[in-house]
Amino acid sequence: MIDFEVPKPIAQQRVALQTVAENMMRPVSRYFDEHEHEVPWDYINFMNMAMRAMGAGYLAPREEKKNGDKPKEKRPPIGYQSLAFMLESLSWGDVGLYLVTPGGGLGAAAVEATGTPEQKKKFLARFSEDKPTFGAMAMTEPQAGSDTSAIRTTAVLDRQNNEWILNGEKIFVTGGHKSLELSDGLVVVWATIDPSAGRAGMRPFVVEAGTPGVKVTKMEHKLGIRASDTVSIVLQDARLPFENILGSPEVEAKTTRGFKGAMATFDATRPLVAATGIGVARATLELLKELLEQQGVHIRYGLPRQKLTSIEKDFIDMEVMLHSAWLLVIKAVWMADNRKHNPLEASMSKVRAGDVVTKITQKAVEIMGPLGYSRDHLLEKWFRDAKITDIYEGTGQINRLIVARNILDYSGRELR
Amino acid sequence: MYSFELSEEQKMLIDAINRYASSDLRLKAHDADEENQFAESIVEKGWELGFLQASIPEQYGGFGERSAVTGVLAAEEFAWGDMAGALAVMTPGLYVTPILLGGSEDQKLELIPPVIEAEWQPYTAALIEPYYDFDPNDLRTTASLNGDGYTLKGKKAYVPYAAEASAMIVYANLDGLTQGFVVPAGTPGLEIGEREKLMGIDAYPLYKVSLNDVHLPTSSRLGGSAGHDFAPILDSARVTMAAMAVGVSRAAFEYARDYAKDRDVFGVKVAQKQSIAFMLAEMATEIEAIRLLNWEAAWMQDQGKEEASKHAYLALTGAIDMAMMVTDRAVQILGGHGYIREHPVELWMRNGRGIAILTGLAVI
Numbered sequence: 001m002i003d004f005e006v007p008k009p010i011a012q013q014r015v016a017l018q019t020v021a022e023n024m025m026r027p028v029s030r031y032f033d034e035h036e037h038e039v040p041w042d043y044i045n046f047m048n049m050a051m052r053a054m055g056a057g058y059l060a061p062r063e064e065k066k067n068g069d070k071p072k073e074k075r076p077p078i079g080y081q082s083l084a085f086m087l088e089s090l091s092w093g094d095v096g097l098y099l100v101t102p103g104g105g106l107g108a109a110a111v112e113a114t115g116t117p118e119q120k121k122k123f124l125a126r127f128s129e130d131k132p133t134f135g136a137m138a139m140t141e142p143q144a145g146s147d148t149s150a151i152r153t154t155a156v157l158d159r160q161n162n163e164w165i166l167n168g169e170k171i172f173v174t175g176g177h178k179s180l181e182l183s184d185g186l187v188v189v190w191a192t193i194d195p196s197a198g199r200a201g202m203r204p205f206v207v208e209a210g211t212p213g214v215k216v217t218k219m220e221h222k223l224g225i226r227a228s229d230t231v232s233i234v235l236q237d238a239r240l241p242f243e244n245i246l247g248s249p250e251v252e253a254k255t256t257r258g259f260k261g262a263m264a265t266f267d268a269t270r271p272l273v274a275a276t277g278i279g280v281a282r283a284t285l286e287l288l289k290e291l292l293e294q295q296g297v298h299i300r301y302g303l304p305r306q307k308l309t310s311i312e313k314d315f316i317d318m319e320v321m322l323h324s325a326w327l328l329v330i331k332a333v334w335m336a337d338n339r340k341h342n343p344l345e346a347s348m349s350k351v352r353a354g355d356v357v358t359k360i361t362q363k364a365v366e367i368m369g370p371l372g373y374s375r376d377h378l379l380e381k382w383f384r385d386a387k388i389t390d391i392y393e394g395t396g397q398i399n400r401l402i403v404a405r406n407i408l409d410y411s412g413r414e415l416r
Numbered sequence: 417m418y419s420f421e422l423s424e425e426q427k428m429l430i431d432a433i434n435r436y437a438s439s440d441l442r443l444k445a446h447d448a449d450e451e452n453q454f455a456e457s458i459v460e461k462g463w464e465l466g467f468l469q470a471s472i473p474e475q476y477g478g479f480g481e482r483s484a485v486t487g488v489l490a491a492e493e494f495a496w497g498d499m500a501g502a503l504a505v506m507t508p509g510l511y512v513t514p515i516l517l518g519g520s521e522d523q524k525l526e527l528i529p530p531v532i533e534a535e536w537q538p539y540t541a542a543l544i545e546p547y548y549d550f551d552p553n554d555l556r557t558t559a560s561l562n563g564d565g566y567t568l569k570g571k572k573a574y575v576p577y578a579a580e581a582s583a584m585i586v587y588a589n590l591d592g593l594t595q596g597f598v599v600p601a602g603t604p605g606l607e608i609g610e611r612e613k614l615m616g617i618d619a620y621p622l623y624k625v626s627l628n629d630v631h632l633p634t635s636s637r638l639g640g641s642a643g644h645d646f647a648p649i650l651d652s653a654r655v656t657m658a659a660m661a662v663g664v665s666r667a668a669f670e671y672a673r674d675y676a677k678d679r680d681v682f683g684v685k686v687a688q689k690q691s692i693a694f695m696l697a698e699m700a701t702e703i704e705a706i707r708l709l710n711w712e713a714a715w716m717q718d719q720g721k722e723e724a725s726k727h728a729y730l731a732l733t734g735a736i737d738m739a740m741m742v743t744d745r746a747v748q749i750l751g752g753h754g755y756i757r758e759h760p761v762e763l764w765m766r767n768g769r770g771i772a773i774l775t776g777l778a779v780i
């Protein structure tokens with residue numbers, strides 16, 4: 001039965017997160033935008049404590065706890081929905097700060113999506129420790145962005161020592177510095193075990209902090225999300241235990257399992273990344289409304305367009321964009337929760353979110369004129385922050401390609 | 417708790433409408449457009465699916481409960497077949513549903529059963545007026561209290577089946593409020609004008625209507641002398657039109673997709689070109705986004721949520737742009753063939769523009 005009621009636990013969580021966003025994020029939003037690479041420890045420590053208290057942690061829902069004898073009444077799973085709401089709320093506060101929230105981030109999401117139960121246990125435990133711990137995912141390389149099958153980082157098995165030897169360079173690793181140098185975290189590195197095999201050779205490896213031969217070599221300076229570090233990582237004869245290759249025992253066989261694992265990770269994380277952009281756009285619309293009202297402009301609903309002012313028309317159109325994109329996110333995570341195959345819906349939500357959050361934040365700056373363009377307000381910052389939504393976790397164009405292949409029933413070869 | 421799954425009854429209803437929409441409406445849509453009418457037998461067949469009857473409680477002659485969510489699902493499916501046909505089948509709802517939503521108990525008992533328990537008959541409503549800034553909440557047609565009744569004065573446009581209808585609801589401005597009045601055929605001063613000739617939905621008969629000091633008893637006002645709240649009726653009209661926009665757009669998208677997969681260009685299929693594939697991807701995304709927006713708006717109506725009116729408005733606003741974007745692109749993807757009336761996409765493009773104009777031609 002079609003239903004749009006926000007589940008109660010999520011509604012409650014939302015109220016708590018709103019307080020966090022208002023008190024722990026907004027007051028320092030501007031400071032960390034202007035002090036790139038400075039680490040917001042107050043926020044990090046607070047969130048580490050708070051998230052542990054809430055039982056939340058990384059970008060994937062926890063497995064259901066097995067309850068001794070009597071199974072409780074079965075409730076529909078809402079783990080991904082809960083995460084989407086959480087990320088939207090925190091990003092409403094500040095998306096750059098949200099990105100440095102301790103926990104596993106995309107690294108844990110990849111472990112969750114592709115690891116065995118033993119691996120999940122082993123690698124994810126660190127994210128519930130007392131000390132804030134970070135995780136990241138390293139996919140992009142200097143010569144391989146969206147075309148992940150062109151990855152050149154190699155993983156060679158040293159059978160004598162039962163170790164993998166990784167060599168290569170990764171760039172644009174979100175949170176890589178915090179994962180490897182500021183905490184005992186991990187980075188999931190995608191490497192090829194057979195460079196001639198293309199996608200079929202791709203495998204995810206867990207690289208833990210402190211691994212010899214792994215080095216953070218560069219911290220980028222960015223348009224926005226400046227509170228979050230984006231780094232380059234060089235792997236030089238980095239040796240990993242055999243079991244750090246994520247997935248089932250037959251990982252060595254030449255299948256496309258590795259690539260499919262990467263894609264499964266994206267099916268889970270794309271709607272969540274879309275949710276973060278939507279948080280920024282909601283913040284923008286709310287502030288825009290407030291600033292307009294201060295100037296005596298009130299938005300009137302229900303009128304034919306012919307009677308609306310240009311600002312009212314823009315504002316209402318932005319609300320349509322924002323809310324419809326949000327519902328695409330909700331549907332995609334609802335499908336994930338209910339174990340429905342969702343690559344189409346995941347990419348649709350990302351396409352639309354990427355589009356609308358850039359349009360909304362750009363329009364808001366224009367509408368507020370000299371006030372919008374000024375750093376006195378956060379609108380210009382959100383304009384810069386929002387743009388990344390249409391770029392990372394698959395650009396808008398890559399996600400269009402995925403949507404197109406799905407609706408046309410085309411393979412990657414048929415629609416390049 | 418979120419859910420995006422249809423109930424079993426909804427699935428059965430939508431399956432039945434889909435069969436009718438593809439085997440009857442879609443097949444006849446082109447000829448009906450050229451000949452400016454659907455055969456009565458086709459309209460009657462759609463009526464017999466019992467969609468409206470199932471949304472009316474038993475005491476008024478139906479066999480179910482009204483659900484806006486089921487309504488938007490049904491409206492999408494009918495309109496996917498053909499918008500003019502969908503509007504024709506749903507016409508008696510223009511009369512019955514507002515009475516259900518705003519009528520007094522006496523009015524419901526008296527007026528609904530004769531429509532619901534019979535074959536399809538042209539009962540209708542007059543809302544739209546011939547002005548560029550037509551606003552359903554600020555009508556130029558006026559109603560004024562006059563002795564023991566009301567006097568209606570003004571001009572209406574786009575009134576379905578006005579020439580044949582046994583009765584219609586006329587909406588008029590009573591001291592700033594939009595109120596509905598039941599006007600039987602033949603009431604003195606009710607003047608049926610010529611049939612409208614429009615850019616699209618030409619298989620649907622619409623008429624100009626003038627109200628020249630039409631005098632009506634107090635009992636003709638929906639809700640009696642206390643009147644009624646117009647908002648639920650307008651909300652319903654908005655989500656219905658938005659649902660039809662989704663239906664028309666889905667039809668256009670599917671046709672363009674299949675055409676692009678079939679036609680060769682430079683040694684590959686048209687759909688294998690990213691410029692076309694991306695257009696289709698955006699069309700599909702837009703349709704899904706607006707469909708969800710509209711489902712939620714309908715769900716809010718069923719739940720009696722405070723925000724229901726605002727969301728119906730937002731859903732229709734989104735649907736207006738979606739319908740134009742998708743139907744325009746469908747024509748574009750077919751290229752020259754899209755411009756030829758042998759293919760249905762030009763009809764859908766004409767109908768798609770209508771979404772912005774035709775609110776009030778269907779309620780669910």
